[in-house]
Amino acid sequence: xxxxxEAFLGGIGFVIATPRVWGHALVPVGMxxxxxxxxxxxxxxxxxxxxxxxxxxxxxxxxxxxxxxxxIAFIAIGFFAAVLLALGLAQxxxxxxxxxxxxxxxxxxxxxxxxxxxxxxxxxxxxTAVVVALLIGGPLLAILFLIGFFFPPATVVTVPLKxxxxxxxxxxxxxDYPLAMHGVGLVERFAWVGRNFGAFTLFGVxxxxxxxxxxxxxxxxxxxxxxxxxxxxxxxxxAWQLDKPTPSDHN
Numbered sequence: 070x071x072x073x074x075e076a077f078l079g080g081i082g083f084v085i086a087t088p089r090v091w092g093h094a095l096v097p098v099g100m101x102x103x104x105x106x107x108x109x110x111x112x113x114x115x116x117x118x119x120x121x122x123x124x125x126x127x128x129x130x131x132x133x134x135x136x137x138x139x140x141i142a143f144i145a146i147g148f149f150a151a152v153l154l155a156l157g158l159a160q161x162x163x164x165x166x167x168x169x170x171x172x173x174x175x176x177x178x179x180x181x182x183x184x185x186x187x188x189x190x191x192x193x194x195x196x197t198a199v200v201v202a203l204l205i206g207g208p209l210l211a212i213l214f215l216i217g218f219f220f221p222p223a224t225v226v227t228v229p230l231k232x233x234x235x236x237x238x239x240x241x242x243x244x245d246y247p248l249a250m251h252g253v254g255l256v257e258r259f260a261w262v263g264r265n266f267g268a269f270t271l272f273g274v275x276x277x278x279x280x281x282x283x284x285x286x287x288x289x290x291x292x293x294x295x296x297x298x299x300x301x302x303x304x305x306x307x308a309w310q311l312d313k314p315t316p317s318d319h320n
Contacts, residue, residue, distance in 0.1 A: 073271030080296025096166035112147025240273030
């Protein structure tokens with residue numbers, strides 16, 4: 070489990086102390102801002118046409134009130150939809166930058182690294198990892214929420230379990246980039262988690278305790294990826310010492 074603590078602190082330290090990765094580290098936040106502005110602009114433009122189609126903004130007072138009331142409602146809905154969609158798309162579209170950080174961290178640790186995948190391959194890998202995390206972690210969080218809602222005393226147990234589940238989801242998300250660089254498939258990733266379960270859990274829980282607002286994850290994502298790379302490298306080093314290859318060594 071100490072590897073999880075070292076990876077958490079080491080990933081933060083690497084990104085802060087390595088100027089050459091700062092540009093890549095800013096890509097997820099920049100992508101979020103770009104997507105949010107573009108999507109909200111489209112929603113604002115569409116609100117006028119949709120409101121005009123539903124209600125004729127004629128010269129009458131009530132017609133203008135109805136038109137602007139409907140348009141404001143569409144703008145508000147469009148704003149929240151734009152932010153949610155931007156949050157969902159920012160990370161997959163930033164995969165190339167995050168993989169570059171994993172690549173730089175691996176070179177800094179062992180002097181070499183696997184070749185970076187194409188943009189499309191990185192996008193598919195990241196999307197798959199996010200979907201798997203949501204399919205497994207989403208229902209668990211929903212069940213824990215319902216238990217705590219209908220039986221409040223159970224929050225003593227459900228709240229720590231929520232932190233644990235969120236930690237697993239974050240660690241799974243971060244670990245995608247270094248494992249994808251080495252061509253580790255989905256089944257092999259579960260095996261990797263099993264072999265490193267203690268470090269994987271502590272690493273994720275530390276990030277879960279640090280992240281409160283959902284959008285903040287994009288700020289710490291580069292540090293999490295760097296830390297996850299340190300976990301992968303730590304296992305490879307143990308395998309080299311034991312002269313026993315792991316799935317990460319295939320490439």
